[in-house]
Amino acid sequence: MTDTTSRPRRRVRTTTASATAAPSDPVTLAGKATINDIARLTGVSKKTVSRVINDSPLVHPETREKVLALMKQLGYSPDPQARGLxxxxxxxxxxxxxxxxxxxxxxxxxxxxxxxxxxxxxxxxxxxxxxxxxxxxxxxxxxxxxxxxxxxxxxxxxxxxxxxxxxxxxxxxxxxxxxxxxxxxxxxxxxHDRRAGTEAANYLESLGHRTLGLITGPRRYRSTIERGGGFLAGLAERGIELPPDYMFEGGYTFESGVAGAEYLLAKSPRPTAIFACNDEMAAGVYKAAMRRGLSIPGDLSVVGYDDSPLASQLWPALTTIHSPxxxxxxxxxxxxxxxxxxxxxxxxxxxxxxxxxxxxxxxxx
Amino acid sequence: MTDTTSRPRRRVRTTTASATAAPSDPVTLAGKATINDIARLTGVSKKTVSRVINDSPLVHPETREKVLALMKQLGYSPDPQARGLxxxxxxxxxxxxxxxxxxxxxxxxxxxxxxxxxxxxxxxxxxxxxxxxxxxxxxxxxxxxxxxxxxxxxxxxxxxxxxxxxxxxxxxxxxxxxxxxxxxxxxxxxxHDRRAGTEAANYLESLGHRTLGLITGPRRYRSTIERGGGFLAGLAERGIELPPDYMFEGGYTFESGVAGAEYLLAKSPRPTAIFACNDEMAAGVYKAAMRRGLSIPGDLSVVGYDDSPLASQLWPALTTIHSPxxxxxxxxxxxxxxxxxxxxxxxxxxxxxxxxxxxxxxxxx
DNA sequence: CTGAAAGCGCTTACAG
DNA sequence: CTGAAAGCGCTTACAG
Incomplete structure (x- = not known):
């Protein structure tokens, strides 16, 4: 039984009729119509409906409209599992x-x-x-x-x-x-983490910092090589060499940031600025600095990386690199x-x- | 062509053979065998394989073993899309x-x-x-x-x-x-957020705090009613009434925590303790307190809620409620x-x- | 531009 | 305990 009108009438369901006829009542079909229902009610083959679903150009515009209209009316959307199969x-x-x-x-x-x-x-x-x-x-x-x-x-x-x-x-x-x-x-x-690392270096150098510390992530992370490498390269370009013992390999964790800062802040001369390769470690630097009674940024400038929510929630708010x-x-x-x-x-x-x-x-x- | 041994021999693929025969080489089947392959190679019907997949008790133990062994050998796992369909x-x-x-x-x-x-x-x-x-x-x-x-x-x-x-x-x-x-x-x-809120109240009361502030989440959140309500109930039980103007409705955000603390810390008498209904707002309280030169916990005790990583990264580390x-x-x-x-x-x-x-x-x- | 047949890899309903 | 047939809702390959 095929209904070729593009907008099937609503029918009152009678027990005898509904028991034998294929369901074609848009109401009962709502949300569970299949490609067969669409095909039957529009009077085309399911292959044609399939073409509409898949945006094939090989469908007559009128046919497409008719099919799309019914799909919309029934709230039909193809079953991803069946398509997937x-x-x-x-x-x-x-x-x-x-x-x-x-x-x-x-x-x-x-x-x-x-x-x-x-x-x-x-x-x-x-x-x-x-x-x-x-x-x-x-x-x-x-x-x-x-x-x-x-x-x-x-x-x-x-x-x-x-x-x-x-x-x-x-x-x-x-x-x-x-x-x-x-x-x-x-x-x-x-x-371009490298470029961002260089930008951090340029910025701190331009402020006048000459004794700097670097807290990196784990060596096995490419990001560490790029962020830290870019930072070192940026400093070198401006004539500042950061000695190896002013670098600390952290683990991108808060705790490793604390450890790194404890290490760097014990150095003599003490660095006036620290670049931490993520914000969590920068937060660790805050903790270590506060414990030592050093004020940020008065005694120590800190730059992080990521611009996580943490960065603006620290006090003072953290200068950092925004990753989109x-x-x-x-x-x-x-x-x-x-x-x-x-x-x-x-x-x-x-x-x-x-x-x-x-x-x-x-x-x- | 059916191979009824439970451990099919490996065969060298010859062009003529493989072109006509159904594939039964375990190597080529690796990772893409289907229920039909399992059925054919073990000599049972796919329905029986299906029973094994679905842990039906209606399978002879030996049959099950044979089927499972081949599945394992071929690294077979049923296609979720086909099962789903x-x-x-x-x-x-x-x-x-x-x-x-x-x-x-x-x-x-x-x-x-x-x-x-x-x-x-x-x-x-x-x-x-x-x-x-x-x-x-x-x-x-x-x-x-x-x-x-x-x-x-x-x-x-x-x-x-x-x-x-x-x-x-x-x-x-x-x-x-x-x-x-x-x-x-x-x-x-x-x-049981209510109970936890009460615990926070009991704790602060037992420390000796009598003038307290509360920063809640949005009123429409059930958690706010429970956490804040539990806190107020806990205080009331111990004879402390927290006046309405010592409560601030925040938004579970850092900024709203700042705002809430600014408001509460301007009160007279100033609260000696603040309970914030999540850690982010508690972090905001830190910021406001520091801006005013108040030390935590010297001048102000702060209790948060959630035990997010933030809690242990703040300085001083935040007393809070751990949600599992x-x-x-x-x-x-x-x-x-x-x-x-x-x-x-x-x-x-x-x-x-x-x-x-x-x-x-x-x-x- | 359109469709009938076969198939994707499984399960259900039924029969034995 | 086991299996042959039909079906889930789609698409491919082929034919027109």
């Missing part, structure tokens, strides 16, 4: 990460979701422990079993060449967010959704910016 | 929330993922804006289109009766995390996975605990 891939994007700060994860999620909104794709979170031998297996199984449409990799897992290789082998698309171009442009979003993390997430997800043909020749790039607040000033004479 | 529901759990702190979201995610690990279920994140009229529609569409197995609701969306009703109507299971039992026991995890958020997430997810028959009569309950650190002491004489 037929397509042999899902409409899920995976976000894979290894224990960055909460703010980083959440901002990244918001950014990715910005791009995914109304796309029919959903975001599946997958934290992992990259220090474990078999973590790559875990990610591979996750990607393969869910037949992910793509994966977003953020530091530090984004820096793992073996992970990227594993994903390539099973044919899962990925975007790596990292501070240098580790991969072909279509798989990368690059954050939500933007990074948005761009990465967009790339995953974009047509593969639209691959850029040059990797997308994002440059963090210095945000001057109240934790930095000229050193005392 | 047949089951008419997915293996996805939704986490729905409206802008709590980053730390809260992330801990909740970790907790839920703890419970989901190796279960075959995945976590899909769904932030939303409950101040928008149509946010319930958005959540409903999300749940219905993805045919979610269940949804975890955290404050404040967990407190929205209309949302719960909408989910019930479309037959989607949910667990609400909230500070009072709003729903039947099988759908609730209750956090990760536990909450784990329990909620477990309930969603559990057999519906195992519904408890009494809602699961979690009681936050006071953590004394360095921001509180006896008031000056």
């Amino acid at each position: 037929a397509f042999r891939r899902s409409f899920l994007i995976g976000l894979v990460y290894d224990n960055p700060t909460a703010q980083f994860i959440v901002n990244m999620q918001y950014g990715a979701l910005d791009a995914l909104r109304d796309s029919g794709y959903e975001l599946v979170v997958h934290p992992c422990d990259s220090s474990k031998e078999d973590y790559i297996d875990g990610v591979r199984r996750f990607a393969q079993q869910q037949k992910l449409h793509g994966v977003i990799l953020i530091p530090r897992v984004s820096e793992d060449e073996q992970l990227a290789t594993a994903l390539r082998e099973i044919g899962v698309r990925y975007v790596r967010i990292a501070s240098i171009p580790l991969d072909q442009a279509s798989n990368m979003v690059v954050t 993390i939500r933007d990074l997430g948005r761009q990465a997800a967009q790339m995953l959704l974009a047509n593969e043909a639209a691959a850029p020749a040059v990797p997308r790039t994002v440059t963090p910016q210095l945000v001057v607040r109240d934790s930095s000033q000229r050193p005392k004479a | 047949a089951f008419r529901r997915s293996f996805l759990i939704g986490l729905v929330y409206d802008n709590p702190t980053a730390q809260f979201i992330v801990n909740m995610q970790y907790g839920a993922l703890d419970a989901l690990r190796d279960s075959g279920y995945e976590l899909v994140v769904h932030p939303c804006d409950s101040s928008k009229e149509d946010y319930i529609d958005g959540v409903r569409r999300f749940a219905q289109q993805q045919k979610l197995h269940g949804v975890i609701l955290i404050p404040r969306v967990s407190e929205d009766e209309q949302l719960a009703t909408a989910l019930r109507e479309i037959g989607v299971r949910y667990v609400r995390i909230a500070s009072i039992p709003l729903d039947q026991a099988s759908n609730m995890v209750v956090t 958020i990760r536990d909450l997430g784990r329990q909620a997810a477990q309930m969603l996975l559990a057999n519906e028959a195992a519904a408890p009569a009494v809602p699961r309950t979690v009681t936050p605990q006071l953590v004394v650190r360095d921001s509180s002491q006896r008031p000056k004489a």
Whole structure:
């Protein structure tokens, strides 16, 4: 029984009729119509409906309108699982990460979701422990079993060449967010951490600081090499050499920031400024300075990195480098959704910016 | 062509053979075997394999062993999309929330993922804006289109009766995390925020504080009523009445904590202790106190709520209430996975605990 | 521009 | 304890 009007009449359901006829009452169909209902009620084949769903140009405009109108009326949306089964891939994007700060994860999620909104794709979170031998297996199984449409990799897992290789082998698309171009442009979003590190150096040098301290992240993080390296390079360019014993390898944690500052503030001459490679460690510097009775920025200027909410919540508010993390997430997800043909020749790039607040000033004479 | 040995020989792939025969080489099948391959290679029907997958008791132990052995050898795991299509529901759990702190979201995610690990279920994140009229529609569409197995609701969306009703109507299971039992026991995890608020009051009273200030969250949050209400009740029980003008309605943000403290610290007599209903606002109290040259805890004791990382990163370290958020997430997810028959009569309950650190002491004489 | 048939990888309902 | 048939809601490959 086919209803060829584009706007089916509402029918009163009678027991006898409804028991035998295929349901065609828009009310009962609400929210659970299938491609078959759309096809039957518009009088076209389900293949044609499928073409409309997939934006095929091979559909007569009138036919398309008719189909779209009914879809809208019934609130129909195709079943992602059925499409996925037929397509042999899902409409899920995976976000894979290894224990960055909460703010980083959440901002990244918001950014990715910005791009995914109304796309029919959903975001599946997958934290992992990259220090474990078999973590790559875990990610591979996750990607393969869910037949992910793509994966977003953020530091530090984004820096793992073996992970990227594993994903390539099973044919899962990925975007790596990292501070240098580790991969072909279509798989990368690059954050210019080096440039930002240099900016921090230029800024502190221009204020007049000559004795500086540096608290880095773990050596195995690429971001540490870039942020810290950029800082050292910036100072060197301006004729300041930072001796190795004025550098401290932290762990991107508050506690390591405290430890680093305890170490640096015990030096003689004492540094008049410290650049910490993330805000959590900078907060640790505050604690150590206060314990020693040093005022910020009177006795010590502090510059952090990330511009997390913490930065503006410290007292005095922290001068830091703003990383547009939500933007990074948005761009990465967009790339995953974009047509593969639209691959850029040059990797997308994002440059963090210095945000001057109240934790930095000229050193005392 | 059926291979009935439980451990199929490895075969060299020859072009002619492989082109015509169904693939049965365990190597080529790795990671992409289907239920048909398992059935064929073990010589049983796919229905029997399906029974093994679903832990049906109606399978001869030997048959089960044979099937499981081959599954393991081939690294087979059933396709969640195909199962989902047949089951008419997915293996996805939704986490729905409206802008709590980053730390809260992330801990909740970790907790839920703890419970989901190796279960075959995945976590899909769904932030939303409950101040928008149509946010319930958005959540409903999300749940219905993805045919979610269940949804975890955290404050404040967990407190929205209309949302719960909408989910019930479309037959989607949910667990609400909230500070009072709003729903039947099988759908609730209750956090005893009231009791924790009372504990904060008892603690400060026992130190000797008599003039106290309270900074609450927004009135529309149930947690505010419970935390703040418990605090007031605790004081009242000990004979202390906190006048209304020593209460300030904040917004659970750092800035509102600053504003609340500015207001309270200008009062005469000045409170010797402030209870802030979350740590972010407590951090705001620090800022306001420092600006006024008041020392913590010398001039002012401060107690927060949440025990976020911030609490131990402030200086002095913040006395606060520890909420076991990760536990909450784990329990909620477990309930969603559990057999519906195992519904408890009494809602699961979690009681936050006071953590004394360095921001509180006896008031000056 | 359109459609009938077969198939994606599973499960349900039924029969034995 | 086991299996053959039909079906979940879509798409591909082919034909017109």
